[in-house]
Amino acid sequence: MTAFLDALPAPATLAGLSLSSRFVMAPMTRKRSPGGVPTAEVAAYYRRRAEGGVGLIITEGALVGHPSASHETDVPRMTPGAAEAGWRNVTHEVHRASGRIAAQLWHLGSERGAGAWTASTMRGADFEEILDAYAGSARTAVRAGFDAVEIHAAHGYLLDEFLWPRTNRRTDRYGGDVRRRAAYPAEVIRAVKAELPASTPLIVRFSQFKERDYAARIAETPGELATILESFAEAGADVLHASQRRFWEPVFAGHHENLAGWAKRITGLPAITVGSVGLTRAFLTSPELDDLLKRRANDEFDLVALGRTLLANPGWVRLAAEGRIEEIRDYRKADEDILF
Numbered sequence: 001m002t003a004f005l006d007a008l009p010a011p012a013t014l015a016g017l018s019l020s021s022r023f024v025m026a027p028m029t030r031k032r033s034p035g036g037v038p039t040a041e042v043a044a045y046y047r048r049r050a051e052g053g054v055g056l057i058i059t060e061g062a063l064v065g066h067p068s069a070s071h072e073t074d075v076p077r078m079t080p081g082a083a084e085a086g087w088r089n090v091t092h093e094v095h096r097a098s099g100r101i102a103a104q105l106w107h108l109g110s111e112r113g114a115g116a117w118t119a120s121t122m123r124g125a126d127f128e129e130i131l132d133a134y135a136g137s138a139r140t141a142v143r144a145g146f147d148a149v150e151i152h153a154a155h156g157y158l159l160d161e162f163l164w165p166r167t168n169r170r171t172d173r174y175g176g177d178v179r180r181r182a183a184y185p186a187e188v189i190r191a192v193k194a195e196l197p198a199s200t201p202l203i204v205r206f207s208q209f210k211e212r213d214y215a216a217r218i219a220e221t222p223g224e225l226a227t228i229l230e231s232f233a234e235a236g237a238d239v240l241h242a243s244q245r246r247f248w249e250p251v252f253a254g255h256h257e258n259l260a261g262w263a264k265r266i267t268g269l270p271a272i273t274v275g276s277v278g279l280t281r282a283f284l285t286s287p288e289l290d291d292l293l294k295r296r297a298n299d300e301f302d303l304v305a306l307g308r309t310l311l312a313n314p315g316w317v318r319l320a321a322e323g324r325i326e327e328i329r330d331y332r333k334a335d336e337d338i339l340f
Helices: 002-007 042-052 082-096 126-143 158-163 183-193 222-235 258-266 281-285 287-297 316-321 331-335
Strands: 012-014 016-020 023-025 054-065 100-106 148-155 202-210 239-245 273-274 303-306
Touching: 016 100, 042 054, 042 082, 042 100, 054 082, 054 148, 082 100, 082 126, 082 158, 100 126, 126 148, 126 183, 148 183, 148 239, 158 183, 158 202, 183 202, 202 222, 202 258, 202 316, 222 258, 239 258, 258 273, 281 287
Parallel strands: 023 054, 023 303, 054 100, 100 148, 148 202, 202 239, 239 273, 273 303
Antiparallel strands: 012 016
16 A cells, blocks of 8 residues: 555646646536536535545536537536526635536437437538537636536537547548548547636547447547547647546557557646546455556556545545545445435
8 A cells, every 4th residue: 555655645746737636526417507507516526535534526517508408407518697607605615625627528419319419410500509509618617616527428418419430421631531520529629628728728528438339439449549648638638537437458459558658658748637536445455456657657547536436435545545445435336326
């Protein structure tokens, strides 16, 4: 545990943003915001994670201000009015606990179901409408007091559909080879970046796998991945959040780096790794922890995101750092139904 105590709970800086630790709370949909408005209960939920030692909280996906973003009524939105006021209370509570918080902007694309706007069905003015929706939601996030903004371009949702050949069947400037498939997500990044103060980092979350296909890949080679990520960096991304199901798995045969490692190697930008960190108490005495620490020591990535373990363990970082392993609960599926 000594290496753990020395490495990850220590303060860090991410794209100029000072953090109390290298741990990030990964975005997890909670569906506790009636009418798209975060409640006082939601604010308390995020505050507890800041109190528990998380350096940067990334919110659950907040829907951008366009009717096509989702049909869900209990998923929060990032829109002016009541939702903005709800989020302002969230950021206030997190800041009261000396935490930092990023807003994740989300459009479900085909995951919405019937009537969805997808990478292959958007036409004409649709592209400007979605750009305006992302830009408007970025402005709302700034007014609501967020310290950073993340664009969700992973897991098979709208922007990731452009990146994935199976869902991008376009033959125009937004389809075809990997550079053209990355063009529209890059335009969204550029539109959001233009709305942020210079001191507000822009994070982009991406993945190979999809919610409906764990074997999916947006890049078959390091060169293809470089084309995508370099376009993100050129458009204004400050941080890359590389989502994997298991952080220790290499991305390409013959190379040990995980997805965050490749992101940092390709672009030089700070990278966040995530994927099955700390799901059980046993993780804290496991070879996987040793591997995580070794990768961090080798500068493969900058921050480590925790997901499901934080659902029932708001104080996971503090408890782990203090060696109070017996107080940490193993993740259970039922934890997803409760707002601890």
